[in-house]
């Protein structure tokens with residue numbers, strides 16, 4: 001049956017201006033089971049013809065049928081498929097993968113098969129083939145550890161792994177000594193005896209003599225085509241015998257073939273090629289295993305160049321490390337900032353009595369007090385976006401304990417909710433005063449740490465009594481430390497007391513109550529008030545009589561507070577809370593639309609915004625720097641991948657010759673780049689984490705590990721691998737198989 005038929009094949013190389021016609025119309029027909037030698041002087045076009053027969057090259061004109069299929073019009077990828085399914089190649093210079101052991105070399109073509117083969121089975125097949133070619137003890141040897149003859153045997157085993165119908169050998173003995181040549185030729189004869197059609201290209205008449213049929217090429221034309229009668233008969237006998245052998249040798253590959261290794265030169269060994277089903281069915285396997293073969297190949301390639309891979313990945317390692325460290329440090333400082341903002345009360349809204357204007361003169365905020373404790377109660381009751389409310393009264397006075405005195409930063413009259421609003425969680429000692437103390441105007445107070453230090457010299461002040469103006473307060477608790485706020489003000493330098501006590505006992509009277517209470521100026525508490533410079537002196541104006549009071553009715557005065565502190569339910573509720581408070585106070589204070597408010601709302605959002613925007617700007621800048629280093633790393637990867645593609649051009653050619661499609665090559669180099677980047681990314685993450693831990697340990701900066709950053713780093717490394725690996729991989733996949741094979 002006819003396997004190969006070519007008609008009028010021509011091949012012309014175009015070298016600039018000159019045309020080099022190499023084949024000038026070759027027609028041939030080769031049947032299944034033949035052993036053909038293609039000879040001719042060097043330069044006569046043998047290799048060119050073989051490349052065309054091997055579907056590696058296309059003829060300039062003419063037609064080619066392989067196994068009845070027209071090859072002339074096939075696309076490069078379709079030709080690659082034909083190569084895996086039907087063809088095996090043996091080259092003069094063996095073309096084994098360097099630094100790859102014999103077993104892996106033999107299994108290599110299985111990466112590009114059309115069907116899946118389990119890895120274990122693929123391995124057994126490769127082992128049995130290596131045993132067949134007499135290399136039972138050389139599985140783990142790399143090409144550099146083997147002689148030329150052994151390398152060529154490995155190459156033969158490799159050419160057989162896909163059970164080719166046609167084996168093409170281009171000067172397979174050209175690099176071997178005569179003794180080894182004989183062995184190799186015997187191996188071809190034997191394979192031929194098992195049913196494989198062999199085309200042997202050689203310039204050596206002695207080698208050609210071992211074939212059944214010799215085709216002489218001369219100057220691009222077939223000069224002679226000799227069938228050697230005896231040999232032809234021998235061939236047909238073997239072909240006839242093949243069927244018998246196939247019938248009584250069910251699964252020769254799976255058998256222990258130790259004996260075959262020795263006997264192969266002396267007797268026809270088990271065919272081993274007809275394992276299950278017809279050759280056409282079992283050809284072109286692809287190795288299936290848990291680890292995808294592409295990944296395995298990529299790892300192998302990287303392992304072969306450890307130092308270079310490590311250096312290449314360095315760019316990504318540093319880039320990813322920088323990104324991770326930057327993000328962790330940035331997050332840490334942002335958190336610290338947020339904490340310090342929260343300690344000032346990030347969700348807090350301050351309701352201040354409004355600036356009153358009277359006849360065009362503004363008295364400034366707080367000059368007229370309009371906020372009442374019941375405003376505070378109603379805000380808490382009616383505004384859903386408000387979590388806590390504390391009316392506050394302020395006072396400034398000297399505090400005396402025994403023979404020591406101190407001028408606290410703040411003396412605040414408030415409610416127990418003040419602590420919640422200020423996020424003041426723990427007490428050092430004792431407890432906060434209670435709502436009952438507020439109702440009773442109890443003379444109790446809670447002091448900050450600074451007061452405890454200054455007045456009580458760190459002895460426990462609980463139950464001790466201190467004097468504010470002339471009022472005696474019992475200390476019931478000491479607040480936990482809060483430190484300085486962002487303005488550097490000591491927040492622990494304060495005294496908290498029920499607002500009623502401060503309002504009515506310490507401040508004496510509020511400014512609005514003043515006029516009403518001047519009449520009863522006999523109280524001892526008036527002694528220290530600045531508004532009454534000369535205690536005991538007669539007032540400037542005579543007291544109002546009851547008749548006068550009745551004649552000039554004063555508007556009803558309210559008890560007022562200096563400010564109301566409000567905490568919104570969350571930072572997202574601040575605006576809502578402010579709107580609700582505004583609306584409520586409008587109602588309560590009877591402010592008509594268009595009139596000026598008699599209160600003021602302040603919140604921290606401006607400051608929070610400013611601070612966070614500064615820190616995120618810094619973070620973004622650092623990130624940009626880190627990204628630039630990642631890009632630099634990516635360029636390094638691209639550079640090395642390009643070098644690697646050039647360096648491995650022959651490997652690419654070989655892989656294509658045994659059937660790799662262009663996308664296989666693309667995938668292999670892409671995976672290599674991505675694996676490199678992923679390894680770099682992994683090490684970079686470790687490096688970044690280590691750096692941030694070091695920064696925390698040595699510089700005492702707060703850092704915060706960030707899972708999204710790690711995920712992003714992995715994503716970025718993969719992206720960089722794909723982006724910068726694509727061009728080299730694409731370049732590799734565009735190589736022409738023969739050009740690549742010829743590449744020096």
Ligand code: ADP
Pocket residue numbers: 013014015020022040041042043044045046047048049
């Ligand atoms: P051989 O019979 O020795 O194997 P080849 O088939 O390799 O000869 O080459 C036949 C002729 O074609 C030679 O003269 C060679 O110079 C020419 N040739 C081969 N490959 C190319 C090429 N890629 N470009 C130009 N000329 C080529």
Ligand code: MG
Pocket residue numbers: 046047048
């Ligand atoms: Mg040649």
